[in-house]
Amino acid sequence: MGSVIEIEGLRKTYRTLLHGPRQALDGFDMVVEPGQVHGFLGPNGSGKTTTLRTLLGLVRPGGGRMRVLGQPVPHALAAVTPRIGAVVESPQFFGNFSGRRTLRLLATTGGIPHRRVEEVLDIVGLHGRANDRVKAYSLGMRQRLAVASALLKSPELLILDEPANGLDPAGIREMRDLMRDVVAAGATVLLSSHILGEVQQICDSVTIIAHGRRVTAGPVADVLASQDKGEFRVKVDDPARAAAVLAEAGAVVRPAEDHLVVTGVTDPAWVTRTLAGQDLWVAELTPITPDLESVFLQLTDEPAVSA
């Protein structure tokens, strides 16, 4: 089976009379393999939403090639849309309708039986408030309704843009479980999020975008490993002397508040052996492995939005 999403050289320039042209995407590439949760990360204004909207036919691309579920888009979008569920940015619904009516109208539009509405209301945990008006919903409930609308089609590809916005910790966990269920059922999830810890927990692979270009992509473990500099955190009784010993032995040492950061070492036993040779005894030796947040910050050179 081929890739679920293939984007090659995607370009988009917004033109406004007031502000002139602004390049949102500058030859962006992305590949999403089937049966995965694929994280899509990038700072604000990096082109994430433009990419998703372009994929879904809401924004006209300025150039490049896109295929979704094996079909060229936007040309064959009408054919693949019934197989794609999407939530783009903030949940968008008419406030005076109830959640149930909102979903039923969408189901009628898509020729989906109304019993599916009850199923998805159950899945997202909105059954008890389904007859309330949407404007009375909290942000989290609207988010659930948005996800419910995306699930109505029993999609093969689920595109979620910041689905955890407004959700409490329990809601975030439910959302995570839901994505796992969707993937277990054979679908693929493309997840755009700022909550990097969440992405690291749930995603099989990621694409990171900055300034409209892909800066890295691949399985999460590979992306993290690519940024691993072989750093260790070392605690000793006499850090000043230990630093001098390690530096003399060829390591790069950076003193921190109550420990040393040793870089450029492949074998942690070398640190223990070198220091022990000078009667310096290691109290703690921990490899510093990069997390997604630090990789993100390093690659995008932007402050990440914290969860």
Add this chain to the structure above:
Amino acid sequence: MKLIRAELARLFARRFTRIALVGVLLLLAGIATVIWITNHKPTPADRLSAHIAAEQALTERNAAYQQCVDAQSRTPSPGATDSGAKQFPPGFDCHQITDYPSTDADFLPASFRLAAAGPDLFRALGALLALFGFAVGASFIGAEWSSGGILTLLLWRPNRTPVWLGKLGSLLLGVLGVGVVYSVLWYATLWVLADNRGSSALTAGALRSLALVDVRAITLALVAATVGYAVSALGRNTATALGAAVAWVVIFEVGTRIILGLMNAARPERWLLSSYVQAWLTNGARFFDESKCHNGPDPCVGVWWRISAQQSALVGVTLLVVVTAVSLYSFRRRDVT
């Protein structure tokens, strides 16, 4: 078809639509109440007294006519005080007295006659339906743009032309349905009013004429709904259409009328959309060109001129084509950001 069904359900599920429907109903009820209060069916005593009054008026009129003829045939002597000569100066056309003979109906108390008042009341229904169509049409897509409903819809139906047309189609079906139902209700109400407060008698020709007025009224409502929808879609906001409507009234109807009046322009009504609406509803309208009235000391000899129903249809179709074409083009091309 699924889209039209869903959008039709959405149209009538919207609170604004329901409020507007009730609003039109209340206004119609208000008109009906005024008719009920200010009219009543003549009793036999009313008819008798009206007949006597008409006979008396006829006698007085014949006497006046005779007096006029006598006054015209005499040559008044200088200094004579002939009351007939004073009342009917030389050259007065005595037939003016008999041109409009009084009938019993002139002396009956106000009563509501469906045949006479029906067309104007159906034109009033048309005006209300047009207002309803414009506001509901504008809100139907404008509020959906504001709330993000259009974005959600496009995630289900990415082909924009069918979405734009489907929503418009469901709107027009809705307005047509409302127009037909309200027309039937209005006719039934007027018939009951006429039966109790006047005369409900209608010849086949009068009934056909009333039906044609109603068709024109509903057509006007459909055009108004389309324009409201198209302008609102263009601005992606209900306020765009409402603002355009207010601007149109202030700039083109009031402002232009004042400026053309100051310029003493010939046939100023031809530049006003309201003239064409009026001509459409009344199957052609006559206007008096006053620009000739200020040219000399002689009495005004202005010219009557006419806007035909065909001319107003041409203006309406042109407006419709331009507005819908621009709106649809914009809907197809613009990014949803």
